[in-house]
Amino acid sequence: MSGIDALAARIRADLGPDQVLTDRQQLRTYECDGLAHYKVIPALVALPRTAAQAAAVVRACAAAGVPFVARGSGTGLSGGALPHADGVLIVTSQLRDILEMRPADERAVVQPGVINLQVTQAATPHGYYYAPDPSSQQICSIGGNVAENSGGAHCLKYGFTTNHVTALEVVTPDGELVRLGGAAPDVPGYDLVGAFVGSEGTLGVATEVTVRLTRLPETVRTLLAAFHGTDQAGAATSAIIAAGVVPAAIEMMDALSIEAAEAAVHCGYPAGAGAVLVVELDGPSAEVDAQFDEVTALCEKNGAFEIRVAADDTERQLIWRGRKSAFAAVGRISPDYIVQDGVIPRTALPEVLRRITEVASSQGVRVANVFHAGDGNLHPLVLFDDRVPGEAERAETVSGAILDLCIEYGGSITGEHGVGVDKARYMPRMFSDTDLDTMQLVRCAFDPDGLANPGKVFPTPRLCGERPGRRQGAFEHEGAEVF
Amino acid sequence: MSVLDDLAVKAGDDDVVCGMPARFVAAPASAREAAALIAAARDLTVVIRGGGTRLQQGPPPRDLDLIIDTRRMAGVVEHAAGDLITVVRAGTPMAELHRLPGQQLALDAPAGATAGGTVAANTSGPRRLRYGTARDLLIGITVVRPDGRIAKSGGKVVKNVAGYDLGKLYTGSFGTLGLITECVFRLHPVPVTTAVVRATAAPTHVAAVLSAQLAPSAIEINAAPGAEPEIAVLLEGTPAGVRDRAATLARLLGGDVTTEPPSWWDTPPDPPGGLALKLTATLSRVPDLVAAAVGAGLTVRGSAGTGVLYAGAPAGADTVAEVVASVRAAATAAGGHAVVLSAPDGTRDGLDMWGPVPGLDLMRRVKERFDPDHRFAPGRFVGGI
Numbered sequence: 001m002s003g004i005d006a007l008a009a010r011i012r013a014d015l016g017p018d019q020v021l022t023d024r025q026q027l028r029t030y031e032c033d034g035l036a037h038y039k040v041i042p043a044l045v046a047l048p049r050t051a052a053q054a055a056a057v058v059r060a061c062a063a064a065g066v067p068f069v070a071r072g073s074g075t076g077l078s079g080g081a082l083p084h085a086d087g088v089l090i091v092t093s094q095l096r097d098i099l100e101m102r103p104a105d106e107r108a109v110v111q112p113g114v115i116n117l118q119v120t121q122a123a124t125p126h127g128y129y130y131a132p133d134p135s136s137q138q139i140c141s142i143g144g145n146v147a148e149n150s151g152g153a154h155c156l157k158y159g160f161t162t163n164h165v166t167a168l169e170v171v172t173p174d175g176e177l178v179r180l181g182g183a184a185p186d187v188p189g190y191d192l193v194g195a196f197v198g199s200e201g202t203l204g205v206a207t208e209v210t211v212r213l214t215r216l217p218e219t220v221r222t223l224l225a226a227f228h229g230t231d232q233a234g235a236a237t238s239a240i241i242a243a244g245v246v247p248a249a250i251e252m253m254d255a256l257s258i259e260a261a262e263a264a265v266h267c268g269y270p271a272g273a274g275a276v277l278v279v280e281l282d283g284p285s286a287e288v289d290a291q292f293d294e295v296t297a298l299c300e301k302n303g304a305f306e307i308r309v310a311a312d313d314t315e316r317q318l319i320w321r322g323r324k325s326a327f328a329a330v331g332r333i334s335p336d337y338i339v340q341d342g343v344i345p346r347t348a349l350p351e352v353l354r355r356i357t358e359v360a361s362s363q364g365v366r367v368a369n370v371f372h373a374g375d376g377n378l379h380p381l382v383l384f385d386d387r388v389p390g391e392a393e394r395a396e397t398v399s400g401a402i403l404d405l406c407i408e409y410g411g412s413i414t415g416e417h418g419v420g421v422d423k424a425r426y427m428p429r430m431f432s433d434t435d436l437d438t439m440q441l442v443r444c445a446f447d448p449d450g451l452a453n454p455g456k457v458f459p460t461p462r463l464c465g466e467r468p469g470r471r472q473g474a475f476e477h478e479g480a481e482v483f
Numbered sequence: 484m485s486v487l488d489d490l491a492v493k494a495g496d497d498d499v500v501c502g503m504p505a506r507f508v509a510a511p512a513s514a515r516e517a518a519a520l521i522a523a524a525r526d527l528t529v530v531i532r533g534g535g536t537r538l539q540q541g542p543p544p545r546d547l548d549l550i551i552d553t554r555r556m557a558g559v560v561e562h563a564a565g566d567l568i569t570v571v572r573a574g575t576p577m578a579e580l581h582r583l584p585g586q587q588l589a590l591d592a593p594a595g596a597t598a599g600g601t602v603a604a605n606t607s608g609p610r611r612l613r614y615g616t617a618r619d620l621l622i623g624i625t626v627v628r629p630d631g632r633i634a635k636s637g638g639k640v641v642k643n644v645a646g647y648d649l650g651k652l653y654t655g656s657f658g659t660l661g662l663i664t665e666c667v668f669r670l671h672p673v674p675v676t677t678a679v680v681r682a683t684a685a686p687t688h689v690a691a692v693l694s695a696q697l698a699p700s701a702i703e704i705n706a707a708p709g710a711e712p713e714i715a716v717l718l719e720g721t722p723a724g725v726r727d728r729a730a731t732l733a734r735l736l737g738g739d740v741t742t743e744p745p746s747w748w749d750t751p752p753d754p755p756g757g758l759a760l761k762l763t764a765t766l767s768r769v770p771d772l773v774a775a776a777v778g779a780g781l782t783v784r785g786s787a788g789t790g791v792l793y794a795g796a797p798a799g800a801d802t803v804a805e806v807v808a809s810v811r812a813a814a815t816a817a818g819g820h821a822v823v824l825s826a827p828d829g830t831r832d833g834l835d836m837w838g839p840v841p842g843l844d845l846m847r848r849v850k851e852r853f854d855p856d857h858r859f860a861p862g863r864f865v866g867g868i
């Protein structure tokens with residue numbers, strides 16, 4: 001019996017026979033996540049139904065020295081859930097229960113496979129919702145959100161997943177079930193919940209998540225403002241922020257992404273717009289009404305030629321439809337495209353956009369821009385046609401150049417999609433060797449054998465074996481030459 | 484030893500942490516200087532001192548050679564108003580960050596506290612209800628590790644998921660993982676108008692304030708044995724909005740609208756030489772926990788709207804252990820924790836100041852990786868870390 005067969009037998013014994021897949025055809029279903037050009041068929045797929053079963057799978061992997069990768073809904077856009085060819089893929093799709101709904105405590109406890117939107121749907125009758133709202137919220141899992149520290153349009157005001165998770169139960173890479181954090185705030189000790197959120201499955205598998213519920217706002221008001229170009233829309237965004245308004249969301253689309261959305265969902269955005277802003281305010285009616293007038297005035301002052309105010313929920317959804325469909329819509333105007341995700345300081349927006357245009361035209365590639373304008377998170381969609389020789393490479397060049405621009409302007413190579421397998425090679429451009437080494441001290445504490453989602457996030461794994469002892473030449477201090 | 488000779492001086496009479504005198508004190512002026520100092524101090528045990536406002540709280544270090552004082556590493560490096568962020572050195576007084584032009588770091592801290600100390604102690608105050616705490620407002624951090632190497636994580640943009648978020652790990656690490664040298668914070672606009680609604684009302688009324696659509700920035704309570712319990716709520720926003728919301732809230736609580744918070748606002752009970760605790764609970768159990776603490780003779784204040792309370796009493800040394808045990812049991816039943824911040828002289832030795840902590844084994848493993856020789860604040864943290 002090969003190593004994997006033995007492992008499969010052990011896991012089958014701990015789980016049920018129908019919870020372990022080894023058939024190649026079935027395994028193929030899991031070969032990639034949302035970033036489909038990376039494909040690896042896992043050796044084995046395990047589908048635990050309880051936290052104890054998930055722990056049993058990890059224990060079996062640890063005993064056999066076999067790597068494992070967690071997978072939620074597989075919507076990740078950085079290859080985070082890309083399987084390991086000789087490893088086990090632990091899929092959370094059978095861990096789909098909302099365990100507790102406690103509106104009076106503003107908390108819900110859910111299993112990791114629960115879909116993001118289901119939490120909000122379950123909380124809404126009580127007057128609450130789950131604030132982080134990735135555009136993929138109808139399909140992505142809370143476990144995936146935790147691993148990626150996912151954000152969404154409304155994170156400008158409400159923060160990201162990390163601000164809304166207060167406790168976790170995790171299986172550590174040696175197969176132990178551990179509780180971190182708590183339902184109450186400020187749990188004593190190191191904030192290991194904070195360290196785990198955003199660690200992309202490299203510190204273990206989350207098997208239970210306690211999330212914060214947020215009171216549904218009394219009023220939500222949404223407007224769509226059309227501008228002649230992105231400079232004006234960017235100036236309007238800056239003016240709104242400078243006025244001290246914190247909208248729930250400010251989203252921007254440029255001409256090309258508007259064209260795509262129009263073709264795909266007929267959102268009916270104003271004709272001739274070179275850029276649109278979607279601005280949403282929420283909160284107590286008394287506040288929202290006053291601020292809404294201010295926002296409208298600031299858009300007009302900065303060159304908005306048409307402003308539409310959503311009169312009701314239906315109109316609001318229509319405004320959002322164009323924005324939320326943007327990624328997929330680009331498929332209407334280009335056979336292939338890369339979804340990029342980078343962050344710049346918001347004030348650098350006009351300059352960076354100009355430079356993106358320069359890079360794109362120098363390569364003869366088109367870029368459609370969609371952004372969370374309020375927090376400077378860019379989603380440039382780099383369009384290409386794979387059938388045209390050389391175009392994919394040129395698109396890749398443009399995509400990489402955009403990340404370099406983000407770093408040059410003091411931003412980040414990813415605002416929400418994560419590093420995964422796709423951007424590990426860019427990490428050294430943003431962080432020094434010591435920075436990356438320090439992050440990996442945390443990894444070594446959790447996973448000294450490097451079995452949890454290896455090959456993701458970090459370009460070069462740190463060897464954890466040696467204890468960083470005293471008086472080691474390698475740890476000579478690099479700043480000592482100052483003296 | 485030359486770096487040490489240059490930077491460290493013999494400790495004075497005030498260079499004492501919880502009764503443990505230090506041998507040396509050093510006040511590096513930059514991260515590089517601090518890094519060289521820490522690399523050179525590899526045989527020394529270290530406690531970091533910021534403003535020193537609460538350095539005497541918590542358990543004493545097991546051993547103390549060197550105090551590293553951060554106050555020369557001070558100053559705002561950058562305030563990008565348009566991006567609502569600031570980069571500051573760790574020794575910068577929080578007071579400076581509370582009044583940046585038109586903007587603020589919305590993190591309450593006691594007078595004299597530094598940015599680094601506030602992050603390291605995970606300090607917060609009333610406005611955490613609206614703005615969150617250091618973990619929510621810190622977007623980038625630079626540290627000197629116990630081996631003397633400088634590392635950073637995060638950056639200068641609010642939205643950023645590249646790499647692990649070490650800022651979270653250092654927030655509330657109480658100097659046990661090394662020295663924080665620089666912090667990047669998210670800022671908020673200074674509100675145009677504020678109002679405070681005050682009422683004589685039991686903590687059970689907090690739930691109604693939370694579920695009303697009034698978006699309060701803080702909900703604070705004050706309760707003490709033999710006194711009428713009070714609630715004070717801070718509202719921030721536009722002039723018209725605040726006026727309307729304050730009026731609604733005053734009706735709801737049967738209270739008054741004022742411009743100033745009450746005298747007990749953001750003032751944890753901490754009688755000199757007495758007992759001081761931090762208590763937490765899930766929201767629905769806050770009233771139970773307050774009742775238990777008041778029943779045990781404590782004055783209780785704090786952010787009832789988030790489940791974070793501070794309690795204190797000029798407790799006689801003979802009853803400390805009992806009081807802590809009963810309040811800790813109540814906090815545990817309420818889904819939270821009870822941490823002893825200070826205790827009367829002579830009672831500390833027998834007290835478990837931090838109480839039970841989930842995930843302690845993993846925490847030890849983290850400490851082991853960052854500070855394998857246990858030189859930084861040994862024994863000051865949870866589980867004797």
Ligand SMILES: Cc1cc2nc3c(=O)[nH]c(=O)nc-3n(C[C@H](O)[C@H](O)[C@H](O)COP(=O)(O)OP(=O)(O)OC[C@H]3O[C@@H](n4cnc5c(N)ncnc54)[C@H](O)[C@@H]3O)c2cc1C
Pocket residue numbers: 033034069070071072073074075076077079080081082092112133134135136139140141142143144145146147148149150151152153200201202204205206207327328416417453
């Ligand atoms: C159309 C579209 C729109 C999107 N919009 C957004 C957006 O607005 N904002 C945003 O942030 N993202 C967005 N994404 C990206 C993606 O949806 C998120 O990253 C999401 O959180 C992934 O969840 P998932 O369940 O699909 O995780 P997967 O893709 O299955 O996994 C993602 C990562 O999480 C790890 N993981 C999964 N479950 C666990 C667990 N239980 N424990 C530990 N690690 C685990 C995996 O190993 C992997 O590294 C979008 C994706 C698509 C396709």
Ligand SMILES: Cc1cc2nc3c(=O)[nH]c(=O)nc-3n(C[C@H](O)[C@H](O)[C@H](O)COP(=O)(O)OP(=O)(O)OC[C@H]3O[C@@H](n4cnc5c(N)ncnc54)[C@H](O)[C@@H]3O)c2cc1C
Pocket residue numbers: 530531532533534535536537538539540541542553573574592593595596597598599600601602603604605606607608657658659661662663664761824860
């Ligand atoms: C055990 C304990 C628990 C506390 N709990 C709370 C609480 O729950 N809520 C609250 O509001 N306040 C709490 N405080 C108070 C808090 O420490 C102070 O309110 C203040 O914010 C600290 O700022 P400071 O500059 O005066 O720091 P100091 O009082 O000088 O130091 C506070 C702590 O931070 C460490 N420290 C200081 N600067 C740095 C740095 N640059 N790098 C690394 N470590 C550093 C110190 O070693 C010490 O452990 C607590 C303090 C202690 C000691």
